[in-house]
Amino acid sequence: MSEIHAETVAFVRETMLPAEAPPAREAGAVKWLRENLFSGPVNTLLTLLGLGIIWFLVSHFWDWFAHSVWSANSLSECRQIIAETWGEGARGACFAVIRERWNQYVYGFYPSDLYWRPTLVFGLLFVALAPVLFSESRSLRRLILGLTTAVTLILLVALGTPVLWLIFAAAVTIGASVIAERHPLYLLIFSALYPLLGVWLLWGGSIWGVIMVLVGFGLGWGAWLVAARVSPMLSAVAAALVAMIWWIGFAGAAASDAQNLIPLGITPVDSDQFGGFLLSITIGVAGIALSLPLGIVLALARRSDMFLVTSLAVMFIEFIRGVPLITLLFVASLLLNYFLPPGTNFDIILRVIIMVTLFAAAYMAEVIRGGLAALPKGQYEAADALGLDYWKAQRLIILPQALKISIPGIVSTFIGMFKDTTLVTFVGLYDPLKSMSDAVRASTSWKGIYWEPYIFVGVIFFLICFGMSRYSMYLERRLARDHR
Amino acid sequence: MKKSVFLGTVAAATMVAGMGMADTLADVKARGELNCGVNTGLVGFAAPDANGNWTGFDVDVCKAVAAAVLGDSSKVKYVPTTGQTRFTALSSGEVDVLARNSTWTFSRDTDLKLDFVGVNYYDGQGFMVPKELGVTSAKELDGATICIQTGTTTELNLADYFKANNLSYSPVNIDSNAEGEQQYMAGACDAYTTDASGLAATRAAFADPENHVILPEIISKEPLGPAVRHGDSNWGDIVRWTLNALIAAEEYGVTSKNIEELVKSSQNPEVQRLLGVTDDLGAMIGLDKEWAKRAILASGNYGEIFAANIGEQTPIGLARGLNAQWTQGGLLYAPPFR
Missing domain, CATH: 3.40.190.10 (Periplasmic binding protein-like II)
Structure with a gap:
């Protein structure tokens, strides 16, 4: 072969040429810019327009941000400092208001020596959520629990928590981190107990109430075991009935008797002392946790074959969706007062949580119904063909797929609901955005301040909602089972 | 909380109507706390400070009533009310007194079934x-x-x-x-x-x-004043005369500073009656002899309250104007204590 070549061709290169560097316009930042920002006339125009808007905003507001004052005791002091530092006529942000009033934005009027309690509840929220939200990823769970443990304990020490509670907090958070390594499923026990613990820590009072609620669950379980021998349907009814009778008829009296016998409790805190993000997060978390199961039940009911169930579900959903949330809140705060005899104290936060939950559940039901409708009919038929009964089919085949499809919608509803918690301002509760800012502005030192509280509250809301949104994206990626 | 939920549920089911027979004074005494409806935040009139303590011109009315009825001006639960919820909060019994810069108008007094007991600030x-x-x-x-x-x-x-x-x-x-x-x-x-x-x-x-x-x-004309529910005139009297006591105290020169001295030495029969030295006016409204003295001690007489919250020495800097005593060209005129 080589001989032939030698005769016909003067030179044959036998090694590959080293790759040339790409032309300047096809590499690095330039390439990225060309592809993403200046790929055509329309794109170029939009890019320039966007840059123009950014420039407009920055040039108008930069000096205001740059001249931020963080330590002052009143707005006039802020103005004085700004005038002294940057000259007469300069304008600047007075974030000193946040520095002085941050505690009210976060805790409302919660007694300041008890700030550790909501903080502990918030920390434990992540411990309770970790096994639910990150059930499959050990490394993420480790990260979340580790961070929670460290941050919670540091905050608790900083807030002057009593030693006994500090030990409790350390035991729970560190214990959870250790257990999560080996038997993450055990953590679900804590997740189930968390709502009771959270309510007790937030509102305080006697621990016997919590214990009596637990006793109710225990009695219900006992009734279930006894009746299960007769029929499974009966056992569910018996369990619910026994627990209800206990809670309504005896739990209150038993709790107060026990409290008289062995007083055991922590300082009670009234609902009207809640405010700021403590209030928003309490309502938001309770609403989210309750509206998802309720929404699932409603969605299933709406697709049910039974006429009564379907029409009740449709009526409920359409009624709630047809009424603004503010109307429901007014009903909760005003109308109920007329129906209840004077002197009864039906906790206002509980009323709001119920209304917010019902509201979110109606939307949730429609989102999930969308997911159910998106499933191919074959899935339902396959479940039937396997001989599964209704509940097994829903639990094992239908819902896991439908919920996965609905994740973006569900999380959107959650985020919307969380932001809607600021509407409680209309019933005289101190939401962080409006009521609390108005209350702060009502003091003579901070009257006239406008943007700074909004910016502060907006940033925190953004962080929380953005976190939820990122989590939903992570969940979608993790659950992706489709073939690419 | 659990218990109150349960009570609420039972109550909603049975719908006991007991509004007409309400005895607010007994309720407040039994509760040991005055529920006072205030603004969610209005500079000078009602505002919580960084520690959640309420101060302001309207808040001091609450304090005076609590001092007169319960003997302790700190035994007040401030219920923040919005413009929409204020009157319902009062008529549903959530608050005992509404001291929330509300204008006294015909329809509010009659149709909404409120009783405005007086005017604590003449605005416009x-x-x-x-x-x-x-x-x-x-x-x-x-x-x-x-x-x-x-x-x-x-x-x-x-x-x-x-x-x-x-x-x-x-x-x-x-x-x-x-x-x-x-x-x-x-x-x-x-x-x-x-x-x-x-x-x-x-x-x-x-x-x-x-x-x-x-x-x-x-x-x-915006006469702002505290309001109570229709139907409990005795309670209305208590709030009305507590307010009148603050106004009269300024007229007679009784301040929180000199009040103890005046109790001992005042020769003015009106002051003696007001402070319970002679006559027992308190008994006529179901309170003790020293009710007015305590109300004045809570945050001072009307003039002191005005000066401390919205007067010319404060950043708000309001002049007395219409809110001066009748003897000084204003509209404040407390009926005689007799």
């Missing part, structure tokens, strides 16, 4: 304009854009006034005082109108108060 609607506009009277505001809170009596007053004077204006609707200030400062409207006390407080908070003027015209 005014206008604020930038000085550079060169306007010196509200009559010169023809064709102006005016920032106005929606859904308030001020909106109606404004329409009435401009109609009566054959002037035109275009309203810029705003939702809250803070928003109004912002719009006004941004130049979205030529004039800002609200109660004169609010205008003064707003102007005082500006970076350049000297560049804004409050026009002399007051276009409405």
Whole structure:
């Protein structure tokens, strides 16, 4: 072969040429810019327009941000400092208001020596959520629990928590981190107990109430075991009935008797002392946790074959969706007062949580119904063909797929609901955005301040909602089972 | 909480109607706490500080009533109410007294079944304009854009006034005082109108108060006073005469400083009756002899309360004006204690 070549061709290169560097316009930042920002006339125009808007905003507001004052005791002091530092006529942000009033934005009027309690509840929220939200990823769970443990304990020490509670907090958070390594499923026990613990820590009072609620669950379980021998349907009814009778008829009296016998409790805190993000997060978390199961039940009911169930579900959903949330809140705060005899104290936060939950559940039901409708009919038929009964089919085949499809919608509803918690301002509760800012502005030192509280509250809301949104994206990626 | 939920549920089911027979005084005494409806935040009148302690002109009325009834001015639970919830909170029994800068009007007194027990601040609607506009009277505001809170009596007053004077204006609707200030400062409207006390407080908070003027015209009557429910006249009497005691105390020169001295040495028979030295007025309203003394001690007489919260020494800097004693050209006139 080589001989032939030698005769016909003067030179044959036998090694590959080293790759040339790409032309300047096809590499690095330039390439990225060309592809993403200046790929055509329309794109170029939009890019320039966007840059123009950014420039407009920055040039108008930069000096205001740059001249931020963080330590002052009143707005006039802020103005004085700004005038002294940057000259007469300069304008600047007075974030000193946040520095002085941050505690009210976060805790409302919660007694300041008890700030550790909501903080502990918030920390434990992540411990309770970790096994639910990150059930499959050990490394993420480790990260979340580790961070929670460290941050919670540091905050608790900083807030002057009593030693006994500090030990409790350390035991729970560190214990959870250790257990999560080996038997993450055990953590679900804590997740189930968390709502009771959270309510007790937030509102305080006697621990016997919590214990009596637990006793109710225990009695219900006992009734279930006894009746299960007769029929499974009966056992569910018996369990619910026994627990209800206990809670309504005896739990209150038993709790107060026990409290008289062995007083055991922590300082009670009234609902009207809640405010700021403590209030928003309490309502938001309770609403989210309750509206998802309720929404699932409603969605299933709406697709049910039974006429009564379907029409009740449709009526409920359409009624709630047809009424603004503010109307429901007014009903909760005003109308109920007329129906209840004077002197009864039906906790206002509980009323709001119920209304917010019902509201979110109606939307949730429609989102999930969308997911159910998106499933191919074959899935339902396959479940039937396997001989599964209704509940097994829903639990094992239908819902896991439908919920996965609905994740973006569900999380959107959650985020919307969380932001809607600021509407409680209309019933005289101190939401962080409006009521609390108005209350702060009502003091003579901070009257006239406008943007700074909004910016502060907006940033925190953004962080929380953005976190939820990122989590939903992570969940979608993790659950992706489709073939690419 | 669990217990109260349960009570609420049972109560909703049985719907006991007991409103008409309410004995608020007994309820308050049994509770050991006065539920007082206040503004969610109005500078000078009611505002929580950084620690959540309420102060203000209206708040001091609550304190005085609590001191008279319960003997302790700190035994008040402040229930923040919005413009929408205030009257329902009162008529549903959530609060015992509503001291929330509410204007005493015919329909509120009759149709809404409230009893206004008196007036603790005579307010009126005014206008604020930038000085550079060169306007010196509200009559010169023809064709102006005016920032106005929606859904308030001020909106109606404004329409009435401009109609009566054959002037035109275009309203810029705003939702809250803070928003109004912002719009006004941004130049979205030529004039800002609200109660004169609010205008003064707003102007005082500006970076350049000297560049804004409050026009002399007051276009409405806004008598602000504490209110109680219809149907419990004894409780209404207690709140009314507590307020009167504060006003009378100023008239007779009884202050929180000299009150102990006056109890011992005052020769004025009216003061002696007021402070319970002679006669037992308290018994007539179901209280003890020293009720008025405690009410005055809570935060001082009317003049002291005014000076401490909204008077000329405070940043709000309101002059007494109509709110001076009748002896000094004002409208405050407490009926005799006899």
